[in-house]
Amino acid sequence: MLxxxxxxxxxxxxxxxxAAQAAHSQTEAAQTLDQQVNAIFAASTGWFVNFIFAPIxxxxxxxxxxxxxxxxxxxxxxxxxxxxxxxxxxIHLVSGKYSDPNDAGEVSHFQALVTALSGTVGLGNIAGxxxxxxxxGAGATFWMILAGLLGMASKFTECTLGVKYRxxxxxxxxxxxxMYYITKGFAERGLPGGKILAxxxxxxxxxxxxxxxxxxxxxxxxxxxxxxxxxxxxxxxxLIFAAVVFAVIVGGIxxxxxxxxxxxxxxxxxxxxxxxxxxxxxxDRVVPAFGEIINGAFTGNxxxxxxxxxxxxxxxxxxxxxxxxxxxAAIAHSAVRTKEPxxxxxxxxxxPFIDTVVICTMTALVIVITGxxxxxxxxxxxxxxxDGRILTATGATGVGLTSxxxxxAFSWFPYVLVVAVILFAFSTMISWSYYxxxxxxxxxxxxxxxELTFKIMFCVFIVVGAAASLDPVIDFSDAxxxxxxxxxxxxxxxxxxxxxxxxxxxxxxxxxxxxKRYK
Amino acid sequence: MSNQYIVAYDGSPAAQRAxxxxxxxxxxxxxxxxxxxxxxxxxxxxLTQEELAERHMRRTEELARAKSAIVDPVVASLTAKGVxxxxxxxxxxxxxxxxxxxxxxxxxxxIIGRTGQSTIVARLFGSVAxxxxxMSPVPVTIVP
Numbered sequence: 133m134l135x136x137x138x139x140x141x142x143x144x145x146x147x148x149x150x151a152a153q154a155a156h157s158q159t160e161a162a163q164t165l166d167q168q169v170n171a172i173f174a175a176s177t178g179w180f181v182n183f184i185f186a187p188i189x190x191x192x193x194x195x196x197x198x199x200x201x202x203x204x205x206x207x208x209x210x211x212x213x214x215x216x217x218x219x220x221x222x223i224h225l226v227s228g229k230y231s232d233p234n235d236a237g238e239v240s241h242f243q244a245l246v247t248a249l250s251g252t253v254g255l256g257n258i259a260g261x262x263x264x265x266x267x268x269g270a271g272a273t274f275w276m277i278l279a280g281l282l283g284m285a286s287k288f289t290e291c292t293l294g295v296k297y298r299x300x301x302x303x304x305x306x307x308x309x310x311m312y313y314i315t316k317g318f319a320e321r322g323l324p325g326g327k328i329l330a331x332x333x334x335x336x337x338x339x340x341x342x343x344x345x346x347x348x349x350x351x352x353x354x355x356x357x358x359x360x361x362x363x364x365x366x367x368x369x370x371l372i373f374a375a376v377v378f379a380v381i382v383g384g385i386x387x388x389x390x391x392x393x394x395x396x397x398x399x400x401x402x403x404x405x406x407x408x409x410x411x412x413x414x415x416d417r418v419v420p421a422f423g424e425i426i427n428g429a430f431t432g433n434x435x436x437x438x439x440x441x442x443x444x445x446x447x448x449x450x451x452x453x454x455x456x457x458x459x460x461a462a463i464a465h466s467a468v469r470t471k472e473p474x475x476x477x478x479x480x481x482x483x484p485f486i487d488t489v490v491i492c493t494m495t496a497l498v499i500v501i502t503g504x505x506x507x508x509x510x511x512x513x514x515x516x517x518x519d520g521r522i523l524t525a526t527g528a529t530g531v532g533l534t535s536x537x538x539x540x541a542f543s544w545f546p547y548v549l550v551v552a553v554i555l556f557a558f559s560t561m562i563s564w565s566y567y568x569x570x571x572x573x574x575x576x577x578x579x580x581x582x583e584l585t586f587k588i589m590f591c592v593f594i595v596v597g598a599a600a601s602l603d604p605v606i607d608f609s610d611a612x613x614x615x616x617x618x619x620x621x622x623x624x625x626x627x628x629x630x631x632x633x634x635x636x637x638x639x640x641x642x643x644x645x646x647x648k649r650y651k
Numbered sequence: 652m653s654n655q656y657i658v659a660y661d662g663s664p665a666a667q668r669a670x671x672x673x674x675x676x677x678x679x680x681x682x683x684x685x686x687x688x689x690x691x692x693x694x695x696x697x698l699t700q701e702e703l704a705e706r707h708m709r710r711t712e713e714l715a716r717a718k719s720a721i722v723d724p725v726v727a728s729l730t731a732k733g734v735x736x737x738x739x740x741x742x743x744x745x746x747x748x749x750x751x752x753x754x755x756x757x758x759x760x761x762i763i764g765r766t767g768q769s770t771i772v773a774r775l776f777g778s779v780a781x782x783x784x785x786m787s788p789v790p791v792t793i794v795p
Binding site: 231236239251303304305386390464567 | 692694695702710741751
C-alpha cells in the first residue's frame, strides 16, 4: 500500500512538472516556446518515441505496426472471422430489434456506437489518409482497408471485456476500460501482474489523451484556421478552444457538446455525400483508380520502400484512425445497459468498418480519382519530391491535399472542411478528455478534486498544443497512444479465452432462439 | 375491451382538465382510470461520454422525480375521490408509448388535454394530441 502511494506521489509530481514546464515556458517567453518545449520533450522523451517507432532490425518496418496487425490477425482467426459472421446480428442489435422496451431510457447500443464513433472519426480520416497516400501511394489504401477489416476483431474483443468487467457504483454510474478488465480479468484467471499492467495502461492513456487526443487536434485545427484566415498566433485558437472545452467538461454545459455532436454526424454525412458525388461524377475513372490501388498495393508504383512502404503507411494510418486495439473504445462502450457483454462487442466491431473501410477509403478514392498524385507519363511511376513524398498536383499535403482534391470538384468545399475539421477536433477532444479522466481517476481515485486537477491540466494543454508546432510532443503523444495498444493487447491475449466462452455460449443460445426479438 | 380510460398526464393544466373530464365520465360508466406519464426519449439521440456513464443514475432520478412530483399527487387525489386508479410511467416517443399502453391495457379510450396553442412548431411537426388522433387504435378524446 505504501509502495502504491509512493508511485502515486511520483506520478502526480511528474504530471505537475510537465504541466508547469509547459505553462511556465508559455508565459515567460512566448517567442521561444517552440524551442523550449521541444528541447525539454525531445531530451526527456526521445528514447520512448524511438523505442515505440523502432524498426525491426534489418527492415524499415516499425515493430509497433506489426504488433497491431499480428494482434488483429490473431483475434480474427481465434474468433473464426467473427467480423464477417455476425454482421446481420450486429445491425439488428443497433437498430434495437433485441432491446426490451422496458429498458427505454437506458443507454442503447446505438448511442454507445455513435458516441464511440464521434471519438474516432476525425482528423485521422481527413488528414491521416492524405498523409498515407502521399507517402505510400494509392496502394496504401488497400492495406488500410485490410487493416480496418482485421481491426474489427480487436475492437470486438476489447469492447466485450470493457462491458464485462466494468465497475458499477451504488449511485448507478459506471467506469470501464482496459484498466478495469486487466485488473479484474487477471485476478479471475489467477494471473500475476494485472495491477501493474493496468497502471501502466492508465499512465499511457493520460499521456495519449493529452497528446493525440488534445494537442494534436488543437494544433491541426489551428493550422486549418490559419490557412483560411491568414496566419495568426496559435494561442488565440488555443484559448478559445480551451474556454469552450472548459465550459463543457468543467462547467458541465452539456448543450455545447450536444450541439456539436448533433452537427458532427451531419458533417460526416455531408463529407460522405460530397465524396460519393465526386466519385459518381468520375465514374469512368473508378475502375482505373481501383487498378492503381491494387497494383500499388503489391508493387508500390515507385514509392519509397516499394510495396512495403505502401503496406506500412496503410496499416499505420488505419490503426491511428480507428484505434482498434488501443483500448480507448472499451472505455466508451462500457456504459451500455445489457445483460450480455458480448452484444456490445458485436456492435463495436462496426466501428472500424465505418471509420476505416468506408470513410477513409472514400477520402483516398477522391484523392486518387481527382488526380492529385502525379505520375511520370513515361513509366507510370509516382514522381517523388526530395523528402521522399509523392509530388501532388497542387503541392499540398495533409489536410490541404484532401481539401484540394474536394475543391477540384466543389470550389466551396474547403470552407465546409474547415468547419468539419474544427468540429471533429472538438468532439475528439471531448471524448479523449473523458478517456484520460477515467485513467486518471483509476490511478488517483474517484473524487471532485482529482477530476478537476485533470480537467484543468487538459485545458492548459489545448493552449500549448495550438500555440506551437511541437513535433516532438506530437511524436510523443502518438507514441503514447500506441503504447496503450502494447499494454492493452498483452491484456487481450491473456483474456481472450474469456471472450471466447462468452461468444460460444451466446451464439448457442441465439441459435436456440432464447433471445426475444421485440421488433 | 376493458372498462378503462387512459389519461395522458404530464402535470400541466391541460392534463388536469383531461383528468377532470375522465373522472366525470367514469362516474357514469364506472370505468377505471390509468394515469399514463411518458418521459420523452429516443434511443437514437446523442449522448456524450459522461452522459453515457451517468445514464442509469439519471434515469433512476428522473423516474423518482416524475413519480413524486407528477404521478403520485394525482393518483392520491383520485383515490381520495374514490375513483379506481392505477398509473404507468415509461420512456419513449410520447404518442407511440401512449398507444402501446392503451393496447396493453385493452383500454376503452385515451383521454388527452390540448394546450390550444397553434404554434409554428406544432404546425410543422404536429402535436401529441393530433398525432394520437391519427394513429390510435382506440377512440381518443381531446379535451380543450
